[in-house]
Amino acid sequence: xxxxxxxxxxxxxxxxxxxxxxxxxxxxxxxxxxxxxxxxxxxxxxxxxxxxxxxxxxxxxxxxxxxxxxxxxxxxxxxxxxxxxxxxxxxxxxxxxxxxxxxxxxxxxxxxxxxxxxxxxxxxxxxxxxxxxxxxxxxxxxxxxxxxxxxxxxxxxxxxxxxxxxxxxxxxxxxxxxxxxxxxxxxxxxxxxxxxxxxxxxxxxxxxxxxxxxxxxxxxxxxxxxxxxxxxxxxxxxxxxxxxxxxxxxxxxxxxxxxxxxxxxxxxxxxxxxxxxxxxxxxxxxxxxxxxxxxxxxxxxxxxxxxxxxxxxxxxxxxxxxxxxxxxxxxxxxxxxxxxxxxxxxxxxxxxxxxxxxxxxxxxxxxxxxxxxxxxxxxxxxxxxxxxxxxxxxxxxxxxxxxxxxxxxxxxxxxxxxxxxxxxxxxxxxxxxxxxxxxxxxxxxxxxxxxxxxxxxxxxxxxxxxxxxxxxxxxxxxxxxxxxxxxxxxxxxxxxxxxxxxxxxxxxxxxxxxxxxxxxxxxxxxxxxxxxxxxxxxxxxxxxxxxxxxxxxx
Numbered sequence: 001x002x003x004x005x006x007x008x009x010x011x012x013x014x015x016x017x018x019x020x021x022x023x024x025x026x027x028x029x030x031x032x033x034x035x036x037x038x039x040x041x042x043x044x045x046x047x048x049x050x051x052x053x054x055x056x057x058x059x060x061x062x063x064x065x066x067x068x069x070x071x072x073x074x075x076x077x078x079x080x081x082x083x084x085x086x087x088x089x090x091x092x093x094x095x096x097x098x099x100x101x102x103x104x105x106x107x108x109x110x111x112x113x114x115x116x117x118x119x120x121x122x123x124x125x126x127x128x129x130x131x132x133x134x135x136x137x138x139x140x141x142x143x144x145x146x147x148x149x150x151x152x153x154x155x156x157x158x159x160x161x162x163x164x165x166x167x168x169x170x171x172x173x174x175x176x177x178x179x180x181x182x183x184x185x186x187x188x189x190x191x192x193x194x195x196x197x198x199x200x201x202x203x204x205x206x207x208x209x210x211x212x213x214x215x216x217x218x219x220x221x222x223x224x225x226x227x228x229x230x231x232x233x234x235x236x237x238x239x240x241x242x243x244x245x246x247x248x249x250x251x252x253x254x255x256x257x258x259x260x261x262x263x264x265x266x267x268x269x270x271x272x273x274x275x276x277x278x279x280x281x282x283x284x285x286x287x288x289x290x291x292x293x294x295x296x297x298x299x300x301x302x303x304x305x306x307x308x309x310x311x312x313x314x315x316x317x318x319x320x321x322x323x324x325x326x327x328x329x330x331x332x333x334x335x336x337x338x339x340x341x342x343x344x345x346x347x348x349x350x351x352x353x354x355x356x357x358x359x360x361x362x363x364x365x366x367x368x369x370x371x372x373x374x375x376x377x378x379x380x381x382x383x384x385x386x387x388x389x390x391x392x393x394x395x396x397x398x399x400x401x402x403x404x405x406x407x408x409x410x411x412x413x414x415x416x417x418x419x420x421x422x423x424x425x426x427x428x429x430x431x432x433x434x435x436x437x438x439x440x441x442x443x444x445x446x447x448x449x450x451x452x453x454x455x456x457x458x459x460x461x462x463x464x465x466x467x468x469x470x471x472x473x474x475x476x477x478x479x480x481x482x483x484x485x486x487x488x489x490x491x492x493x494x495x496x497x498x499x500x501x502x503x504x505x506x507x508x509x510x511x512x513x514x515x516x517x518x519x520x521x522x523x524x525x526x527x528x529x530x531x532x533x534x535x536x537x538x539x540x541x542x543x544x545x546x547x548x549x550x551x552x553x554x
Contacts, residue, residue: 035187035190038089038187038190038191038194039190039194041085041088041089042085042089042194042195042198045081045082045084045085046198046201048081049078049081049082050201050205052074052077052078053074053078053205053206054205056070056071056073056074057070057071057074072108072110075108075110075111076110076114078110078111079110079111079113079114079115080114082097082100082111082114082115083097083114083115083117083118086115086118087118087123089191090122090123090159090181090184091159091160091181091184091187091188091191092159092184092187092188092191092192092195092218092222093191093195094118094122094123094158094159094160095159095160095218095222095225096195096214096218097115097118097159098115098118098119098159098312099214099218099442100112100115100214101114101115101116101117101118101119102116102119102312102442102445102446102449103445104391104416104445104448104449109416116449118159119312119313119314121157122157122158122159123157124154124157124162125162125179125181125182127152129181129182130162130164130179131143132182133179133180133182133261133262134146134177134179134262137259137260137261137262138257138259138262144169145169146168146169146257147166147167147168147169147177148167148168148169148172149166149167150164150165150166150167150177151164151165151166152164155176156314158314158339160180160181160184160225160226160341161178161179161180161181162178162179162181163176163177163178163179164176164177164179165177165267166264168254168257168264173254173266174266174267175254175264175265175266175267176251176264176265176266176267176268177262177263177264178228178262178263178264178265179261179262180226180228180261180262184226185226185261188222188223188226192215192218192219192222195215195218196212196215196219199211199212199214199215200212211427212431213430213431213438216435217435217438217439220435221342221439224341224342225341225342226260227260228258228259228260228261228262228263228341229258229259229260230341231263231339231340231341232253232255232258232263232340234340234341234343235250235251235253235265235340236253237306238250238300238306238308238337238340238343241299241300241304241306242296242299242300245295245296245299246332246334247292247332247333247334247335248296248334248335248337249268249321249334249335249336249337250336250337250340251265251266251267251268251336251338252265252266253265253266254266268317268319268336268338269317269319270317270318270319270334270336271284271317271318271319272313272314272316272317272318273289273293273313273316273317273318273335273450274313274450274453275313276453278318279318282319282320284318284320284333285333286453286454286455286456287454287456288333289318289333289335289454290450290451290454290456291465292333292335293311293316293335293447293450294447294465294466295465296335296337297311297443297447298465298466298468298469298470299469301346301351301354301440301443301469302351302354302355302466302469302470302472302473303469303472303473303476305345305346305347305348305351306343306344306345306346307343307344307346307439307440307443308337308340308342308343308443309342309343309344309439309440309442309443310339310341310342310442310443310446311443311446311447312446313446313450314338314339315337315338315339316335316336316337316338317335317336317338318333318334318335318336319333319334319336320332320333320334321333321334342439344436344439344440345436346436346440347434347436348477350376350434350436350437351473351477352473352474352477353372353375353376354372354376354437354440355469355470355473355474355477356368356371356372356470356474357369357372357373357376357386357389358389358466358467358470359467359470359471359474360372361386361389361390361397361402362402362403362463362466362467362470364397364398364399364400364401364402366398369382369386369397369398370382373385373386376433376434376437377429377432377433377434378429378432378433379432381425381428381429383397383398384422384425384426384429385429385433386398387415388426388429388430388441389441389444390402391415391444391448391457392407392411392415393411393414393415396411402463403463407457475498475499475501478498479498
């Protein structure tokens with residue numbers, strides 16, 4: 001009798017559990033706040049993805065077009081399942097999904113294209129939930145005690161928080177109020193345990209993927225990102241580091257109204273750096289924005305070693321601002337840097353080798369590339385690390401030179417087609433390199449995606465400011481080493497030699513910059529001349545490492 005009751009109870013519980021999961025899957029009920037449901041969703045999606053790959057590709061010859069087509073289709077289905085899981089479970093899942101969406105060098109484009117949606121579109125919390133967080137953290141009975149106006153529709157929603165526009169009651173200042181999604185902190189640790197389990201399963205079914213490093217990095221960074229007092233300190237520090245750049249704006253923090261879950265800051269408007277409609281309406285030059293972004297990140301990485309590691313489009317605005325320093329008060333383009341929760345302090349050793357690596361890449365110095373890639377942990381796979389760092393094919397990096405060869409669609413297709421066969425090696429490299437390099441690579445991925453959108457990826461001018469910052473950083477390192485020398489004269493002469501190397505390098509870069517301007521101007525003028533004169537002569541400009549040569553051919 002007891003056995004029969006136990007059997008019926010088991011059947012009833014199983015049926016009830018299946019019914020609840022089915023209703024949740026169909027969005028009839030929402031049980032997101034329950035860890036067991038989140039775990040069940042994760043397990044279901046992982047099992048579905050693994051089963052789809054194994055079933056769809058079973059018994060199909062890998063060397064046939066049929067296999068490639070079937071694999072692409074299962075990539076698309078699996079990416080949609082993964083996106084839906086991130087959307088349903090929110091919080092930490094969205095954060096990991098955003099990271100995966102930027103990993104073009106590792107994941108198939110079906111995944112990255114789908115998951116990039118999370119960069120600008122994440123699940124929102126209700127106004128009631130947001131109000132509860134504010135009241136609890138700032139110890140008020142109503143948000144009206146602090147704000148005379150509070151817009152219910154969020155300005156933007158991220159993985160861990162959302163932002164509302166408001167007006168401070170105390171002084172009438174227009175502010176942006178960033179509020180952490182409720183329960184995201186409580187669920188973070190359990191979510192990471194689930195994702196660690198899922199990531200550990202992946203190599204058993206797909207040996208070419210080893211993403212354990214992603215789980216380790218997320219687990220390390222998440223507690224910092226969930227503490228908004230850290231973000232406030234980061235914002236103040238980076239504002240101090242970049243104060244010489246009047247074209248960079250960092251929102252002022254109102255510490256009086258900020259806690260670990262609520263951050264009140266100066267409201268700054270603008271358009272997202274991937275909003276091409278905004279660029280068109282406001283006559284903003286994509287190439288100019290790309291150069292400013294490159295200059296900004298080169299300064300942070302090579303000079304200060306304090307890097308904003310989450311530069312997805314939702315975190316960077318662009319706008320016109322009146323330049324008060326000129327008599328005519330001309331408009332000046334300005335970048336607004338938002339979301340300062342995730343920064344990484346780079347060690348001097350890493351910055352030294354990373355600066356040397358980029359200098360070697362820019363100068364097509366294969367020996368230098370090998371030396372500094374190995375110093376970063378690549379081992380014998382230094383060509384692969386150089387390809388990941390630059391997003392360019394090794395033939396271009398190690399032979400032709402990235403500043404001499406424009407990035408083309410053919411090169412992009414070649415990188416993507418070869419990535420599949422190198423996935424195990426890519427995973428090995430990412431597991432070997434310093435942890436700080438992973439976040440720098442993440443920032444590179446986001447910036448490279450913007451360059452691709454702007455149509456300026458791989459343009460020679462993009463390396464000029466980076467090269468300047470590399471030279472300045474290496475000069476500082478060398479000057480620091482000179483302090484160890486005993487003789488004053490030896491110190492003086494060595495320091496003069498360091499200065500000479502620096503200014504000679506900077507002069508060469510300026511000369512090359514003028515050459516590029518001249519080349520672009522000449523090309524434009526000749527195009528106009530040929531258009532109006534009907535001339536069939538073509539002009540080609542050839543760059544040689546030592547001389548500038550303009551050749552005309554009929």
